[in-house]
Amino acid sequence: MVMTILEAHVSKENWVALEQAYNLGIQHRDAGLVQTFLIHSLKDGELWRILTVWSSQEALDEMRRSGEIPRGVQIFRDANAEPVLSVFEIAQHLALE
Numbered sequence: 001m002v003m004t005i006l007e008a009h010v011s012k013e014n015w016v017a018l019e020q021a022y023n024l025g026i027q028h029r030d031a032g033l034v035q036t037f038l039i040h041s042l043k044d045g046e047l048w049r050i051l052t053v054w055s056s057q058e059a060l061d062e063m064r065r066s067g068e069i070p071r072g073v074q075i076f077r078d079a080n081a082e083p084v085l086s087v088f089e090i091a092q093h094l095a096l097e
Helices: 012-025 057-065 071-078
Strands: 001-007 033-040 047-054 084-089
Touching: 001 012, 001 071, 012 033, 012 047, 012 084, 047 057, 047 071
Parallel strands: none
Antiparallel strands: 001 047, 001 084, 033 047
């Protein structure tokens, strides 16, 4: 599995737009998407992240090959923010549910 992390600083006046865009965006799930989270920093009030877990690097690559703007990037752009992307391999995972 791999995890993508998109992060951007979003002005307070755009927080509602960000949350609305996220709620709309998650209605359309890409193949291979396992989990996604919209998180807000408690320390840096304007820092937001979208964490997404993908079933495999291949699933992520397939989504990126589509030629469309990735959904997470568009979510931040709808809130007038330009995100930075990081990609991580998930080395270990524990699900407690």
